[in-house]
Amino acid sequence: MPQPRVYETEAVVIRKMNLGEADRLLTLYTSSLGKLRAVAKGVRRPRSKLGGNVELLTCSRLMLARGRNLDIITQSQSIDSFMAIKTDLQRTSWGLYVAELVDRFTPERQASRALFELLLKTLNRLAGDGAGETALRYFEIHLLELAGYRPQLSRCPGCNRELPLSCRLSFSPVAGGLLCMKCRAGEPEVISLSADAIRMLGRLQDSDGEDVLKTGLSQALNAEIGGVLQEYISYILEGRVRSAAWLRQLRNGV
Amino acid sequence: MKSGFSSDGSPVSRLVEAFHKLPGIGPKVAQRLTYHLLRAPVEEARALAEAILDVKEKIRLCSRCFNITDVDPCTFCEDEGRDRTIVCVVEKPLDLLAIERVGKYKGLYHVLHGALAPNEGVGPEGLKVRELLVRLQGSPVREVILATNTSLEGETTAMYLQRVLSPLGIRVTRLARGLPFGADLEYADDLTLSTAIEGRQPV
Ligand SMILES: [Zn+2]
Numbered sequence: 214m215p216q217p218r219v220y221e222t223e224a225v226v227i228r229k230m231n232l233g234e235a236d237r238l239l240t241l242y243t244s245s246l247g248k249l250r251a252v253a254k255g256v257r258r259p260r261s262k263l264g265g266n267v268e269l270l271t272c273s274r275l276m277l278a279r280g281r282n283l284d285i286i287t288q289s290q291s292i293d294s295f296m297a298i299k300t301d302l303q304r305t306s307w308g309l310y311v312a313e314l315v316d317r318f319t320p321e322r323q324a325s326r327a328l329f330e331l332l333l334k335t336l337n338r339l340a341g342d343g344a345g346e347t348a349l350r351y352f353e354i355h356l357l358e359l360a361g362y363r364p365q366l367s368r369c370p371g372c373n374r375e376l377p378l379s380c381r382l383s384f385s386p387v388a389g390g391l392l393c394m395k396c397r398a399g400e401p402e403v404i405s406l407s408a409d410a411i412r413m414l415g416r417l418q419d420s421d422g423e424d425v426l427k428t429g430l431s432q433a434l435n436a437e438i439g440g441v442l443q444e445y446i447s448y449i450l451e452g453r454v455r456s457a458a459w460l461r462q463l464r465n466g467v
Numbered sequence: 468m469k470s471g472f473s474s475d476g477s478p479v480s481r482l483v484e485a486f487h488k489l490p491g492i493g494p495k496v497a498q499r500l501t502y503h504l505l506r507a508p509v510e511e512a513r514a515l516a517e518a519i520l521d522v523k524e525k526i527r528l529c530s531r532c533f534n535i536t537d538v539d540p541c542t543f544c545e546d547e548g549r550d551r552t553i554v555c556v557v558e559k560p561l562d563l564l565a566i567e568r569v570g571k572y573k574g575l576y577h578v579l580h581g582a583l584a585p586n587e588g589v590g591p592e593g594l595k596v597r598e599l600l601v602r603l604q605g606s607p608v609r610e611v612i613l614a615t616n617t618s619l620e621g622e623t624t625a626m627y628l629q630r631v632l633s634p635l636g637i638r639v640t641r642l643a644r645g646l647p648f649g650a651d652l653e654y655a656d657d658l659t660l661s662t663a664i665e666g667r668q669p670v
């Protein structure tokens with residue numbers, strides 16, 4: 214059976230690029246097809262019917278027509294435009310960081326309902342009054358897991374021995390987890406983590422994050438966990454996350 | 468590439484390739500332009516080549532407002548008739564021209580040459596932001612109009628500029644956002660509609 218020419222999906226716009234005079238090439242993360250790139254025609258004109266529904270960090274129901282190379286967005290209906298994110302510099306910056314990570318961790322056209330839901334959940338948390346930085350840590354940990362890079366926290370990835378509880382250990386981005394004292398000796402690139410940070414990483418990893426988010430992580434803990442996750446992410450992506458540099462700049466008060 | 472011509476290094480294919488590199492020009496149009504020039508009188512070709520070189524050699528950025536110009540400072544900055552207490556910040560030179568076309572604004576400009584796009588690696592240091600701050604220090608400017616696009620990047624840039632300008636004690640305004648003329652309410656997105664409701668005016 215031939216594929217239908219037109220299809221409908223929910224999508225969050227995670228990246229955009231201007232194309233020609235008035236078009237845009239959008240990278241979407243969709244509920245049914247995963248990441249895909251599509252063209253929004255005429256969208257830079259003020260009277261475009263797609264307009265703000267296909268702006269970055271917007272969730273819309275889209276109608277797409279299969280094209281020869283790229284699919285074309287023909288209709289849009291807004292589901293959530295995350296206004297609370299877009300009217301705040303800090304929240305917008307967090308949201309762009311989330312969008313960049315989803316883009317860089319996912320191959321095209323490989324559906325993951327779980328990742329789509331993680332993306333929406335994170336954007337909703339960033340739009341709410343809760344702890345934004347903590348919501349990012351939750352997102353990072355679960356994105357890593359869904360992408361097949363779950364940080365190993367209970368068993369040493371070097372020797373598979375169970376790790377001691379409540380003591381300072383070293384995280385190895387190369388090994389993808391915490392190393393025991395013995396395995397750590399041969400590893401030059403490790404990051405030391407406090408027992409508190411390790412416990413909190415575990416709690417975020419094995420829960421829906423609601424209880425942690427209610428109180429939010431302390432600034433010190435957030436910096437410690439954020440730092441190690443950022444190293445791990447950069448190692449996997451073989452490069453820095455562009456918007457992470459901007460988040461650092463904002464933290465230091467631009 | 469699937470461009471329909473082979474690159475053999477001949478003058479014809481070099482020109483086709485050069486056109487093809489320009490934005491919005493596909494292989495077909497590149498070929499058409501090349502064949503047009505092949506048949507055109509030599510004066511036309513020379514005029515085009517000279518105009519291209521002139522743009523590269525004579526046009527630069529104004530050292531005050533960073534608009535493109537062939538004289539420095541540019542004619543806007545030099546114009547004594549313009550209000551020197553107000554500066555309109557735009558993303559690109561074409562936006563400046565759009566505002567000029569309306570003829571309603573008589574102040575000065577500042578061209579950022581882009582908008583913040585942290586996820587694309589464009590931070591404030593990639594824009595003419597520091598230059599704006601330096602320019603405003605000790606100047607008679609009393610108002611800065613943020614006329615960046617209403618895209619997410621334009622809004623982000625405006626929020627950022629508002630943050631760095633507020634310590635200077637200058638009035639910062641943003642172009643009104645709302646429904647475009649000729650628009651159908653039904654097609655307006657949430658953000659446009661909500662700013663339009665907030666910014667409603669008595670009639
Ligand atoms: Zn071990």
Ligand SMILES: [Zn+2]
Nearest residue numbers: 529532541544
């Ligand atoms: Zn000038």
